[in-house]
Amino acid sequence: MGRRDADDGPGPGRDAAADDPKPPGARRFVRALPALLIVGGAAFDLSTPPEYTAAPFYSAAPLIAAPFFSFRTTLLTAVVAVVMSVALHTYNDTATDVPAIIETLTVLTVSALALLSNRVVRRGSRQLASARVIAETAQRAVLPTPAERIGGLHIAARYEAAQADAFIGGDLFAVQDTPHGVRLVVGDVRGKGLDAVEAVAVIIGAFREAAEQEAGLDGVAQRLERALAREGTRRGGGLDVVEGFTTAVLAEIPRGVDRVRIVNRGHPEPLLLHTDGGMERLVPTRAALPLGMGDLAAWPDHVDERPCPPGATLLFYTDGLSEARGADGEFYDPAERLAGRLFPGPDELLDALVDDVRRHTGGGSTDDMALLAVSRPAAGQPERRRTIPVVP
Numbered sequence: 001m002g003r004r005d006a007d008d009g010p011g012p013g014r015d016a017a018a019d020d021p022k023p024p025g026a027r028r029f030v031r032a033l034p035a036l037l038i039v040g041g042a043a044f045d046l047s048t049p050p051e052y053t054a055a056p057f058y059s060a061a062p063l064i065a066a067p068f069f070s071f072r073t074t075l076l077t078a079v080v081a082v083v084m085s086v087a088l089h090t091y092n093d094t095a096t097d098v099p100a101i102i103e104t105l106t107v108l109t110v111s112a113l114a115l116l117s118n119r120v121v122r123r124g125s126r127q128l129a130s131a132r133v134i135a136e137t138a139q140r141a142v143l144p145t146p147a148e149r150i151g152g153l154h155i156a157a158r159y160e161a162a163q164a165d166a167f168i169g170g171d172l173f174a175v176q177d178t179p180h181g182v183r184l185v186v187g188d189v190r191g192k193g194l195d196a197v198e199a200v201a202v203i204i205g206a207f208r209e210a211a212e213q214e215a216g217l218d219g220v221a222q223r224l225e226r227a228l229a230r231e232g233t234r235r236g237g238g239l240d241v242v243e244g245f246t247t248a249v250l251a252e253i254p255r256g257v258d259r260v261r262i263v264n265r266g267h268p269e270p271l272l273l274h275t276d277g278g279m280e281r282l283v284p285t286r287a288a289l290p291l292g293m294g295d296l297a298a299w300p301d302h303v304d305e306r307p308c309p310p311g312a313t314l315l316f317y318t319d320g321l322s323e324a325r326g327a328d329g330e331f332y333d334p335a336e337r338l339a340g341r342l343f344p345g346p347d348e349l350l351d352a353l354v355d356d357v358r359r360h361t362g363g364g365s366t367d368d369m370a371l372l373a374v375s376r377p378a379a380g381q382p383e384r385r386r387t388i389p390v391v392p
Contacts, residue, residue: 041058075115150182156350159368172204178212207220207250225294248266258307258376260306263302268318272306312376321369
């Protein structure tokens with residue numbers, strides 16, 4: 001009952017208990033529980049008078065095995081439970097008694113229900129896993145991987161997927177060198193799954209085109225707004241077909257000017273980390289609705305311009321970071337956690353940030369997290385290489 005079977009479990013030749021995210025001690029207990037129930041039932045039967053029955057122990061064993069083990073392991077557990085019930089009634093010379101026959105039939109019936117339950121759970125698990133794999137593959141196909149150097153800037157990015165039982169979300173980032181400077185977008189589509197990935201594709205495609213053509217960052221934002229509206233009209237479902245709205249922040253870092261221009265559409269404020277450990281929240285001077293909500297209100301996008309000196313690093317992130325909860329329910333505050341800390345470059349910043357969030361949450365998260373760090377190198381600062389892992 002404790003072995004792995006090359007069956008139709010959650011992974012090739014694996015029982016569900018083997019893939020369970022519970023601590024190792026809990027996993028071992030779950031794997032041993034069906035056997036413990038059968039052994040305990042046998043001990044109870046042998047140490048008590050015949051009128052006392054261990055049928056509940058034998059019935060519980062396959063029911064416990066059904067959601068955690070493969071069909072073959074559950075079947076083996078059921079067979080052992082029924083055989084033990086019959087064998088002990090035979091040992092007590094009660095096998096032909098009506099109560100003993102009813103108890104054995106009860107164990108047999110419960111075992112059949114456990115096998116049926118196992119099939120239903122396995123089918124649902126396969127469908128859930130398939131949907132997640134498709135969504136992840138689709139998102140990786142549309143989500144760009146920024147180069148490590150764009151327009152003289154150092155770039156680092158991370159996409160941290162949520163815990164294994166959560167669908168992939170609609171977090172996005174893109175960086176592009178344009179005639180107007182380096183332009184970027186970081187956003188978060190409301191919702192999850194394939195609809196969110198499709199909305200990401202619409203936004204990224206519109207941004208790539210608009211970033212090259214629009215003279216101002218406000219024009220880029222309006223192009224993204226119109227792209228979402230067109231997609232909703234084309235599909236005949238209004239806003240809901242593109243997940244309702246998208247929070248986004250757009251930035252432009254012009255060449256030869258120590259400034260950054262920002263348009264914020266309802267997104268968490270970027271952080272500016274200085275070389276002396278100082279930090280600023282780049283709070284927008286005017287509030288604005290997220291993209292995709294133009295039907296509710298319309299006004300010109302406001303472009304904020306802030307100093308961005310050499311050596312400083314801009315940190316953009318989605319709410320998967322700022323809404324990551326610790327064991328005490330406290331939200332993660334990146335400004336508080338990073339204040340006063342120095343990092344050699346954007347890669348080291350994101351590595352430290354990801355590790356710190358994992359410590360804060362205990363290793364689990366319920367939402368995806370996109371991070372983008374952009375550094376304007378100081379004189380003589382060397383190039384750095386980095387990787388962009390997608391962490392399951």
